Amino acid sequence: MAKSTKEHLEDTFNDLGTDELKSFKNKLCDRKKGAGIRKAQLQKVADAIDLADLMVRTFTSTGAVPVAIEILEAIGCNEPAAELKENAGHGLPVAQSRGDVVDYGASQGLKVELALSDDWHEQLHVVLCSQQFKNQIIKENGHEIYKVKEKYARKRLALLINNIDFDDKAMTRRGADKDEQNMEWLLKELDYQVVKYRNLSAKDMEKAVMDFARREEHAHSDSTFVVIMSHGKRDAILGVHYTASNPSDTFPVDNVYRCLNTEKCPGLRDKPKVILIQACRGGESGRLWASDGEPDEPVEIEGDDFVHKEKDFISLMSCTPDTKSYRHVENGTFYVQNVVDVLMKHAHKDHIEELFRKVIQRFESTEMMGSYKQMACKDRASLPKLFYLFPGL
Incomplete structure (x- = not known):
């Protein structure tokens, strides 16, 4: 059975080292394109499963992967980014976080x-x-x-x-x-x-x-x-x-x-x-x-x-x-x-x-x-x- 978006993200985060995972979270908070995730939310993240779940809830299943790839590349984790691209699909548009979705019409991609x-x-x-x-x-x-x-x-x-x-x-x-x-x-x-x-x-x-x-x-x-x-x-x-x-x-x-x-x-x-x-x-x-x-x-x-x-x-x-x-x-x-x-x-x-x-x-x-x-x-x-x-x- 094909893996879900969450499972692909969990695999990626599990492969990151402690310092890389810390850099990923910091960059996620500082993300300028669209919006990031608040620091208070990330402080509640205990492991890769929690982080993957938060990414999907915030950016949706369609948007979570491209956001993760964007941040991985920004912190120099190009190999994990390439693997995630290959495994979960590189054609997805980068979605905005919940803060950039307005309550009058919706989206993802056509x-x-x-x-x-x-x-x-x-x-x-x-x-x-x-x-x-x-x-x-x-x-x-x-x-x-x-x-x-x-x-x-x-x-x-x-x-x-x-x-x-x-x-x-x-x-x-x-x-x-x-x-x-x-x-x-x-x-x-x-x-x-x-x-x-x-x-x-x-x-x-x-x-x-x-x-x-x-x-x-x-x-x-x-x-x-x-x-x-x-x-x-x-x-x-x-x-x-x-x-x-x-x-x-x-x-x-x-x-x-x-x-x-x-x-x-x-x-x-x-x-x-x-x-x-x-x-x-x-x-x-x-x-x-x-x-x-x-x-x-x-x-x-x-x-x-x-x-x-x-x-x-x-x-x-x-x-x-x-x-x-x-x-x-x-x-x-x-x-x-x-x-x-x-x-x-x-x-x-x-x-x-x-x-x-x-x-x-x-x-x-x-x-x-x-x-x-x-x-x-x-x-x-x-x-x-x-x-x-x-x-x-």
Whole structure:
């Protein structure tokens, strides 16, 4: 069985001499890149097992190894550093300590490969669906699958709103530019034209969603994605003018659905509408927001034709109600990285609800999440059929 990150670190620390281990701990306290570990914490470390455990709890399983390698090389222990690189993997991005992780969005790496450089999207691609698979799944289960228009005949749109810079400078969402880059890349790979906004007030977010709902292209589309990333409260997304003295700059989550429902957005009637929201919903460890509204009654839209006012939605929130969502100050959020990685690798064969289940499953992993507790969750799902993206077709 392959060794865990903790076990690799224990082996490395056991091989260090007394003086080398002392130098390692001192350097860990003085670490300037990102943040180190407080001296009081290290004084409680009795052996290699304790030190390995502290490293993983502080920097997460993904970040502990590169931090250890960085410090080993800094104190001249190049051989142990090389061995750790070889045994535990040298491609991991250097993570920041808990002190540099903010409670509004998360991170690690877009899977290891995606965090290596700014041009990863030029090297990787969404796995494409084969025509054979599409034909087979439609033949076997076509009546339960949303129709996907042929590529040459459709005009898919996606809305992307990302709030990074706030009037209150302490609320700046460092690392959120990576989320924007990663999500825009994914949407384009899935053949959506991205309508993008940055740094909007609540009023401007409302207008952006309403304007998007009115776009004529939806009549020639088969689906849409709406992605909103910002700070948040339980049932609202914060605008960039939100402060303690201006708490009214909030955009209710409910308004996203109201703007895109059958009445306000007839072009997307009976078509899948995927809502992705990265924002906190409270102060407890973990995070998401959900709708508290009761299901809407059917309404008459034209003549004697009755249709459901709200249908064909599915949402994936970054965490559960009342909890936080974590964001790395350099690499972006756990949520966006996992969404992009899962869809990149599995959208060619899985429908959207299965893709979301795979994303949620990622948040169960203590190996990936370390001590950061966050659980993504589905919300307000009203898809009566299966939505396959069939990337490339």
